[in-house]
Amino acid sequence: MISKTLRLRSTFIFFAALVLPATATNAQPPQRLISKLDARLSSSVRAGHTDTRRVIIRTTSNGIPRLTDALKANRHFVRRLHSTINALTAHVPVAELEGLSRLPFVESISEDAIVRAEQTSSGGSTLRGTLGLPVQSPGGYGVGVAIIDSGLEEGPEFADRIDGFYDFTLGGKLTVPSDGYGHGTHVAGLIAGNGVLSDQRYRGVAPKARLTVLKVLDENGQGYTSDVINAIEFVTKHKSRLGIDIINLSLGHPILEPAATDPLVQAVEAAVRAGIVVVAAAGNVGVSPSTGQPGYAGVLSPGNARSAITVGSARTFDTNLRSDDRVADYSSRGPTWYDAWAKPDLVAPGHGLVAAAAKSSTLYVNQPALRVDDAYLRLNGTSMATAVVSGTVALILQANHALTPNAVKAILQFTALPVRDDQGARYDVLTQGTGSVNAAGAIEVAAHIDSSKAVSSWWLTSTLDPWTVIDGQATSWAESIVWHDAASVGPVVAVNEPAWSENIVWGSDDNIVWGSSDNIVWGSSDNIVWGSNIVWGSDDNIVWGSNIVWGNTLLGSVYGSSITWGMAVDDPSQTVWGTLNGGAGSTGLVLTSP
Numbered sequence: 001m002i003s004k005t006l007r008l009r010s011t012f013i014f015f016a017a018l019v020l021p022a023t024a025t026n027a028q029p030p031q032r033l034i035s036k037l038d039a040r041l042s043s044s045v046r047a048g049h050t051d052t053r054r055v056i057i058r059t060t061s062n063g064i065p066r067l068t069d070a071l072k073a074n075r076h077f078v079r080r081l082h083s084t085i086n087a088l089t090a091h092v093p094v095a096e097l098e099g100l101s102r103l104p105f106v107e108s109i110s111e112d113a114i115v116r117a118e119q120t121s122s123g124g125s126t127l128r129g130t131l132g133l134p135v136q137s138p139g140g141y142g143v144g145v146a147i148i149d150s151g152l153e154e155g156p157e158f159a160d161r162i163d164g165f166y167d168f169t170l171g172g173k174l175t176v177p178s179d180g181y182g183h184g185t186h187v188a189g190l191i192a193g194n195g196v197l198s199d200q201r202y203r204g205v206a207p208k209a210r211l212t213v214l215k216v217l218d219e220n221g222q223g224y225t226s227d228v229i230n231a232i233e234f235v236t237k238h239k240s241r242l243g244i245d246i247i248n249l250s251l252g253h254p255i256l257e258p259a260a261t262d263p264l265v266q267a268v269e270a271a272v273r274a275g276i277v278v279v280a281a282a283g284n285v286g287v288s289p290s291t292g293q294p295g296y297a298g299v300l301s302p303g304n305a306r307s308a309i310t311v312g313s314a315r316t317f318d319t320n321l322r323s324d325d326r327v328a329d330y331s332s333r334g335p336t337w338y339d340a341w342a343k344p345d346l347v348a349p350g351h352g353l354v355a356a357a358a359k360s361s362t363l364y365v366n367q368p369a370l371r372v373d374d375a376y377l378r379l380n381g382t383s384m385a386t387a388v389v390s391g392t393v394a395l396i397l398q399a400n401h402a403l404t405p406n407a408v409k410a411i412l413q414f415t416a417l418p419v420r421d422d423q424g425a426r427y428d429v430l431t432q433g434t435g436s437v438n439a440a441g442a443i444e445v446a447a448h449i450d451s452s453k454a455v456s457s458w459w460l461t462s463t464l465d466p467w468t469v470i471d472g473q474a475t476s477w478a479e480s481i482v483w484h485d486a487a488s489v490g491p492v493v494a495v496n497e498p499a500w501s502e503n504i505v506w507g508s509d510d511n512i513v514w515g516s517s518d519n520i521v522w523g524s525s526d527n528i529v530w531g532s533n534i535v536w537g538s539d540d541n542i543v544w545g546s547n548i549v550w551g552n553t554l555l556g557s558v559y560g561s562s563i564t565w566g567m568a569v570d571d572p573s574q575t576v577w578g579t580l581n582g583g584a585g586s587t588g589l590v591l592t593s594p
Contacts (some may be wrong), residue, residue, distance in 0.1 A: 034130060036101035038110045038257035041094070054079070054112040056226055056263045058087040063105030070103065080171075080226060084233045085266040089226040109262035113253040115228055115264075117150060117183040117221040118281045118300070118383040127190070127388065128203065129320035130349055132440030132470045133395075138396030140206025143399070144243040145191055146235045146276075149250060150217035152177045153358035155375075157193040158211065164242065167215045168227040172234055180219030182361025186377050187250050188213065189355030190387035191394070197375040202354045205391025206398075212242050217251065219362050225253060225324030226263050228269045232267040236274045245397050247271055248390040249280040249308075250383030252300030255337040265305040272307040273503045276406040277397075279390045280308040281382040282344040283332035296430055298332035299343045303450050307506040309393070309409050310343045313350030313385040314419060320471035325419050325436060327427050331382055335431040341507065345409065346416045346433040348392075350385030354378045392439040393478040399443050402451035407493070407500035413481040414493045415441035417468065429487065434478035441477055445493065459496040483507055494564040498538065 014202040034042040041053065057069050064086060071078055071090050079089040089112055092100060101109055109584045128137075134281070144163065154162065154177045179185045188204075192211055195203030214231040217223040228251070235244050249268070268278050283300035287293065303310040312331035317324050328351050334343040357364050357377040364370070370377045387408070389412070396408055403411070416435030418426050426432075444464060453459035465475040480489045483499075 011349070012289065023529050034098055034101070036106060036261075037097060038108070038261070038317055040111045040113070040256050041097055041109060044094045045098050047158055051099070052091050052093045054089065054224070054226070055092055055097070056082070056087050056089050056110045056112050056229070057100070058085060058107045058110075058261065058263055058266070060105045060107060061086055062314055063107075064088060064103050067103070070100075080230060082226070082229050082233060082267070083250075083264065084236060084270045085229070085263055087229075087266075088338070089224075092153075095469060108257070108263075110257060110261065110263050112224050112226045113301075114222050114257065115217070115225055115251045115253045116282045117181065117217060117251050118381045127349055127353060128205065130316050130322065130470065132323075132386070132438065132468050133205070136441065137440075138206075138395050138398045139208030140192065140391065140398050141208040143209045143245050143394040144212060144395045145206075145208065145209050145246045145248060145390055146170060146212045146214060146231075146242070146244045146393060147184060147188050147248045148190070148214045148216055148235075149248070150181035150189055150219075150221060150223075150361075151179035151184045151215040151358075152188050152211070152213040153179045153182075153185045153360065154357075155356065156196050156540075157189055157375075158354040159194065161192065161208075161210045162211045162213065163210050165215070166213070166231070166234065168231045168234075169215055169223065172230060177213060178215070179358040179361050180467075181220055181221045182363035182377065183217065183250070183356040183383065184213065184215070184377055185358035185361065186276045186363075187248060187383060187387040189376075190353060190384060191248065191391040193356045197356075198345055198354075198373060202356075202372075202376055204355065205388055206394035209391070209394040212244060221362075221503075223251075229263055229267045232271050233468075234273045236267075236276065239274055239276060244276060245401075246390050247278045248387060249278065249302060250381075250386045252283055252303055255299070255301045255304055258338040259301075259306065259336070259341075260303050262301055262304070264302045268302045268305040268308050269505060272305075272405045272506075275405065275503055277393050277408050278302075278305070278308045279386050279393060280305065280310050281313040281386040282310050284310075284313075284330045284381050286332045287329040292329075293327050293511050294333065294431075296333045297335060297337055299334055299336050300332060300588070303343060304336040304339065304341065305333070306341060306508075307405065307409075307503075309389060309412060310345050311350075311382060311386045311389045311431075311437075312344040312347040312432065313382045314347040314432075315351040316349050318352065320474055322417050322419075322436065322470055322475050323473060326421065327419055327432050330380075331385075342429055342433075344433045345482065346389070346412055346435060346437055347419065348385040348388040348437040350388065351380045353380070353384045353388075355384075355387075377436045388438055392437055392442060395443050396440060396446045399446040400449055400451060403446060403449070404500060404503055405502065406506055407449075408446075409506065410493050410500060411442050411445050412437060414468075414477060415468070416447055416478045417441075417475045418478050429482060434480050434482060438468050438475075438477065440470070444468075448465050449493075453496050455496050455498055455501045457496055458494060462493045491545055503581050578586065 077091045192209040194207040216227040280303045285298040313328040405476035413434040415438045418435040
């Protein structure tokens with residue numbers, strides 16, 4: 001691997017809604033999931049609940065007809081089919097769920113969880129300047145973005161660039177645009193608003209991009225997971241007809257099961273395999289409401305999809321300079337619950353951002369303090385940061401439309417600008433990914449890639465300096481990517497790796513040729529101090545105040561690489577961070593408890 005000193009001069013040669021409520025309790029180990037049921041359904045079965053639940057049932061490839069027959073024979077209502085993930089949504093009594101899970105063609109049963117937008121309120125405003133974008137920067141022309149959210153209210157900010165509006169709260173009906181909550185309009189404004197009502201002061205990142213809007217959230221910013229899945233499937237199926245390159249998901253729900261059985265995650269992975277870049281919010285549950293202390297493992301679904309670009313929120317303090325930026329306390333940190341994957345992938349400006357308002361919406365009408373100049377709203381959250389990254393992706397694809405989703409993600413991580421805390425230390429990778437989005441640098445890399453080059457060959461067309469000048473200050477790129485549980489450094493995007501040329505699942509070991517020099521994120525050289533941090537509780541509350549014990553040996557086959565709580569087995573004064581998924585070269589990290 002080329003050393004950092006040589007690399008510098010030679011071969012280089014991305015939510016706004018209310019924060020989810022959290023309950024501080026004494027930490028308890030997670031209960032074993034009842035076979036094929038997610039955490040919430042498992043808990044309900046154990047408690048002997050008798051109500052009927054709206055659930056998503058995944059089957060084997062030929063299992064849908066038999067499952068449909070079984071449900072109808074028992075007079076259970078089947079709401080809809082999700083063909084790309086071999087699943088359907090149905091209403092089933094809790095008392096029958098365990099028996100249903102024993103059918104050989106049933107693979108998993110998940111609650112049709114409520115998804116929420118991820119935004120808060122107040123703050124300052126700066127955006128394009130801190131991204132390093134000049135006034136005449138590319139606008140995302142020719143790029144299509146699907147916004148799956150609360151809708152969109154038409155207005156001059158979007159002119160004639162709305163290609164379609166589909167209401168999935170009404171089954172996907174093509175209808176007149178509307179936004180009862182106001183979140184979707186704000187997200188759309190950050191991505192592609194033209195700023196016409198503010199003399200371009202509040203212009204979005206990609207003001208020439210085209211939008212397809214799919215409504216899945218109601219006037220309170222809530223909706224069903226199954227509606228989101230239907231919207232993702234619709235975009236995936238009609239990608240070419242709709243001209244969709246990017247899906248923006250500024251929403252989520254608590255992680256209730258491993259990613260392999262999470263139906264929302266599987267829908268996202270299918271979209272990425274189809275060639276769509278999916279950008280998802282990490283969530284706004286990164287800080288304890290009782291102590292105010294930040295914590296870990298609060299990433300939401302579908303931010304736990306490996307192939308998604310999962311985005312946390314950074315505060316810019318209304319300046320263009322990057323040296324004063326900080327990761328927002330509320331921004332959810334990794335690792336992902338159940339699977340132990342490193343997330344978020346990066347952070348982006350998400351605090352105090354101003355964008356278009358839906359004037360008839362709940363947010364605009366009920367919260368006048370959020371209004372700016374009558375036509376805009378100011379919001380905070382990972383929803384906003386996600387929209388900023390989606391807009392950046394549009395600019396990247398305008399520069400090079402041949403890039404795969406994996407290549408786009410790698411470019412974003414490689415060119416990200418690491419963020420430092422008040423003491424001048426870099427935030428750890430579970431807090432910021434590789435750093436904060438660098439739109440100018442990412443566009444530069446994309447524009448200098450020749451996608452026609454053969455796999456495993458050099459595809460950069462010129463030597464690039466790995467730093468970006470913003471507001472007169474040169475800031476070095478991260479020059480690294482996080483692949484599953486490994487950090488790879490060096491000119492990893494200078495060659496057309498198989499990982500960049502194909503739409504394989506991000507983090508898969510297939511076709512990766514970086515060799516033994518990859519550094520495990522949680523290796524002994526990393527100084528990640530956990531303190532008293534958070535994890536998701538079995539009842540979908542956030543548990544604060546206990547340390548994390550992580551490893552394959554504690555719960556074994558129950559969770560694989562899993563989280564439990566308490567002290568290390570051999571030494572009660574320490575917390576142990578164990579091997580992740582058997583990754584080659586991984587090492588345990590022992591941290592002294594405070």
